[in-house]
Amino acid sequence: QVTLKESGPGILQPSQTLSLTCSFSGFLLSASSVGVGWIRQPSGKGLEWLATIGWEDVKHYNPSLKSRLTISKDTSNNQVFLKITSVDTADTGTYYCAHNWEYWGQGVMVTVSS
């Protein structure tokens, strides 16, 4: 059974760095054709893909935020991480991680507020 669960700080202030963790089970990120990505959703709005990391450690970023994003993984501990630097209120929303877009986590709410 594949499960993913996101975790994060909940609330942070503008200009800080947002650090998110996706902890998963039921698959190996070292397996061929496997990828884990991050997608976010402002409250009441649509979905935006942020970044994906593949089994071979290839990383892809959304150019609209690329300079602020870093995705990484810890294969041994079945975790994928996302860092977003210099956050502002526009980064407020729910952040999801997903495995090949077939399996999604429950999402973690992030609020950026002073």
Added chain:
Amino acid sequence: DVVMTQTPPSLSVAIGQSVSISCKSSQSLVYSDGKTYLHWLLQSSGRSPKRLIYQVSNLDSGVPDRFSGTGSQKDFTLKISRVEAKDLGVYYCAQTTHFPWTFGGGTKLELK
């Protein structure tokens, strides 16, 4: 970026009715391997998105065959036959052919 345009933005439906949602992309979604990476997802109220269909017409495990996806190149359709209450929510099309991967704006399916 590939722009995904979904219509209509909302649909009111009676239980048992059939509906169709359109998704048009600004570029062909055929990848160099010949496959088309167009997917449909449903986000029920307060829930995470759930993928229903991948690569245009392939149903994910457990998705009833009341759902069907058709289309090619830049023009795609999701059809739901005999709508049930559990089908209500926001439907998104999404493409993973071209980076950055993009979503349609969503179609909200509501009860009439």
